[in-house]
Amino acid sequence: xxxxxxxxxxxxxxxxxxxxxxxxxxxxxxxxxxxxxxxxxxxxxxxxxxxxxxxxxxxxxxxxxxxxxxxxxxxxxxxxxxxxxxxxxxxxxxxxxxxxxxxxxxxxxxxxxxxxxxxxxxxxxxxxxxxxxxxxxxxxxxxxxxxxxxxxxxxxxxxxxxxxxxxxxxxxxxxxxxxxxxxxxxxxxxxxxxxxxxxxxxxxxxxxxxxxxxxxxxxxxxxxxxxxxxxxxxxxxxxxxxxxxxxxxxxxxxxxxxxxxxxxxxxxxxxxxxxxxxxxxxxxxxxxxxxxxxxxxxxxxxxxxxxxxxxxxxxxxxxxxxxxxxxxxxxxxxxxxxxxxxxxxxxxxxxxxxxxxxxxxxxxxxxxxxxxxxxxxxxxxxxxxxxxxxxxxxxxxxxxxx
Amino acid sequence: xxxxxxxxxxxxxxxxxxxxxxxxxxxxxxxxxxxxxxxxxxxxxxxxxxxxxxxxxxxxxxxxxxxxxxxxxxxxxxxxxxxxxxxxxxxxxxxxxxxxxxxxxxxxxxxxxxxxxxxxxxxxxxxxxxxxxxxxxxxxxxxxxxxxxxxxxxxxxxxxxxxxxxxxxxxxxxxxxxxxxxxxxxxxxxxxxxxxxxxxxxxxxxxxxxx
Numbered sequence: 001x002x003x004x005x006x007x008x009x010x011x012x013x014x015x016x017x018x019x020x021x022x023x024x025x026x027x028x029x030x031x032x033x034x035x036x037x038x039x040x041x042x043x044x045x046x047x048x049x050x051x052x053x054x055x056x057x058x059x060x061x062x063x064x065x066x067x068x069x070x071x072x073x074x075x076x077x078x079x080x081x082x083x084x085x086x087x088x089x090x091x092x093x094x095x096x097x098x099x100x101x102x103x104x105x106x107x108x109x110x111x112x113x114x115x116x117x118x119x120x121x122x123x124x125x126x127x128x129x130x131x132x133x134x135x136x137x138x139x140x141x142x143x144x145x146x147x148x149x150x151x152x153x154x155x156x157x158x159x160x161x162x163x164x165x166x167x168x169x170x171x172x173x174x175x176x177x178x179x180x181x182x183x184x185x186x187x188x189x190x191x192x193x194x195x196x197x198x199x200x201x202x203x204x205x206x207x208x209x210x211x212x213x214x215x216x217x218x219x220x221x222x223x224x225x226x227x228x229x230x231x232x233x234x235x236x237x238x239x240x241x242x243x244x245x246x247x248x249x250x251x252x253x254x255x256x257x258x259x260x261x262x263x264x265x266x267x268x269x270x271x272x273x274x275x276x277x278x279x280x281x282x283x284x285x286x287x288x289x290x291x292x293x294x295x296x297x298x299x300x301x302x303x304x305x306x307x308x309x310x311x312x313x314x315x316x317x318x319x320x321x322x323x324x325x326x327x328x329x330x331x332x333x334x335x336x337x338x339x340x341x342x343x344x345x346x347x348x349x350x351x352x353x354x355x356x357x358x359x360x361x362x363x364x365x366x367x368x369x370x371x372x373x374x375x376x377x378x379x380x381x382x383x384x385x386x387x388x389x390x391x392x393x394x395x396x397x398x399x400x401x402x
Numbered sequence: 403x404x405x406x407x408x409x410x411x412x413x414x415x416x417x418x419x420x421x422x423x424x425x426x427x428x429x430x431x432x433x434x435x436x437x438x439x440x441x442x443x444x445x446x447x448x449x450x451x452x453x454x455x456x457x458x459x460x461x462x463x464x465x466x467x468x469x470x471x472x473x474x475x476x477x478x479x480x481x482x483x484x485x486x487x488x489x490x491x492x493x494x495x496x497x498x499x500x501x502x503x504x505x506x507x508x509x510x511x512x513x514x515x516x517x518x519x520x521x522x523x524x525x526x527x528x529x530x531x532x533x534x535x536x537x538x539x540x541x542x543x544x545x546x547x548x549x550x551x552x553x554x555x556x557x558x559x560x561x562x563x564x565x566x567x568x569x570x571x572x573x574x575x576x577x578x579x580x581x582x583x584x585x586x587x588x589x590x591x592x593x594x595x596x597x598x599x600x601x602x603x604x605x606x607x608x609x610x611x612x613x
Contacts, residue, residue: 223546
């Protein structure tokens with residue numbers, strides 16, 4: 001983020017470059033009824049983005065196309081379509097190496113195809129923002145919501161946040177740039193949401209004024225040399241130590257990897273300050289807690305309401321950031337829980353595994369209910385899982401309609 | 403609350419990054435010593451003390467201050483030269499203040515000349531060769547500084563100080579943040595103020611810099 005010298009000046013679209021804190025926490029908000037894709041467009045309108053590179057894949061195609069409109073209007077300086085997702089992510093790296101604020105969107109098989117680039121982005125300390133509108137990744141083809149791809153992103157060295165609502169999405173796109181461009185962080189951000197559930201449904205979202213935008217990215221605060229005419233990338237790439245076989249080359253590479261993960265750790269302080277904590281909690285003194293991220297949290301809220309009608313009190317932990325992982329917060333929030341229910345929109349239960357690895361007495365964790373391939377998650381199946389954990393008899397959901 | 407302390411090594415075959423051990427960076431107006439957040443004033447005094455205690459106190463200026471790529475960099479370079487001259491004036495004849503640049507970050511093969519430069523990929527060579535027991539990084543890009551500081555902590559007993567223009571360095575034993583010309587000059591003032599009050603270290607380490 002640039003220094004204070006540009007605050008109060010106008011960009012070429014007449015937007016006032018505004019202190020990020022003032023823009024996000026103090027500026028008036030206007031309630032607007034938008035789809036998640038439209039919300040992405042409105043956030044990028046205010047994000048002072050230099051380059052957006054697009055490739056069509058459902059369910060992010062609409063957002064990618066809408067950013068094209070922003071380019072036509074002059075809000076984004078450069079916009080083009082890559083040859084594939086792999087090409088897009090490589091081109092994003094090139095733009096970020098050159099000192100641009102970069103934005104892209106992808107989904108499902110596109111995320112998987114581009115995967116090689118993500119540890120490269122982290123290793124090169126490129127603060128690119130990538131929206132991931134999660135969908136099925138395996139054959140047979142599915143374009144429906146499924147969060148399996150997030151599991152693959154968790155060990156890339158990227159920051160990974162998981163939005164529940166369109167409002168999360170709007171705020172976190174803007175705040176994401178602020179956190180990931182901090183010099184002590186300076187890492188790419190995968191901002192994930194559950195495809196269709198967030199991207200293609202309308203919701204009320206409170207928007208900041210359209211005539212305000214974030215300060216521009218200042219590449220000269222980067223923790224690695226910015227590429228320019230004095231420092232072309234060939235100077236960094238010539239004699240790369242990975243091409244040598246000796247102890248010090250290996251040790252340097254290991255230290256380099258440690259430094260990437262150290263930067264993820266450093267992002268905690270900034271993430272907590274900007275998105276108001278890595279988790280949100282409700283009624284954590286209850287015996288039963290629902291702990292999850294994304295729209296599984298929304299379904300959990302409905303399940304809590306249904307159970308309250310029956311006199312069963314259940315608390316909630318919404319995990320907002322997956323990297324950095326809020327293990328301390330989760331330990332604290334779940335310390336009184338006898339049963340920890342983890343609903344997920346994927347078949348493997350990666351969230352439950354992460355939670356089990358973070359808390360004592362991990363047999364308290366119920367890994368489910370889980371759905372995949374685009375199935376919805378009726379709140380009733382969460383209710384059913386909770387009743388099973390409590391030893392309360394309840395009807396099997398699969399029997400409905402027979 | 404972490405129990406980990408950022409101390410002179412040799413620490414480990416592959417020491418952890420201090421951030422991963424729970425060490426947090428200081429906020430504006432603060433520094434850290436051994437990973438503990440302290441008021442910045444305390445960091446000046448301790449940095450000056452460590453410089454004056456060392457047999458070979460050394461400044462490692464990096465590309466951000468070695469090249470006059472903007473006006474601020476040129477002014478900082480002048481301030482660093484002033485700090486070096488002050489150090490030379492304030493140490494005893496038995497001590498040897500040095501200034502060794504880190505001109506760029508490329509690994510150099512078969513090896514660097516440790517008499518004339520330090521490289522972030524094997525900074526320990528320069529530390530060992532010159533028997534440096536206290537050093538300060540300034541003007542080094544943060545990523546490369548952290549690599550160097552961690553490798554130095556891993557394999558040598560050298561005390562490390564970071565004069566960082568950004569958020570500071572947990573991998574140093576002592577770190578300033580938001581480094582400016584004024585802060586570098588203030589450190590020089592502290593060195594002058596403590597001149598003659600600090601006893602030179604007699605510690606000899608078998609595997610570190612003080613051999």
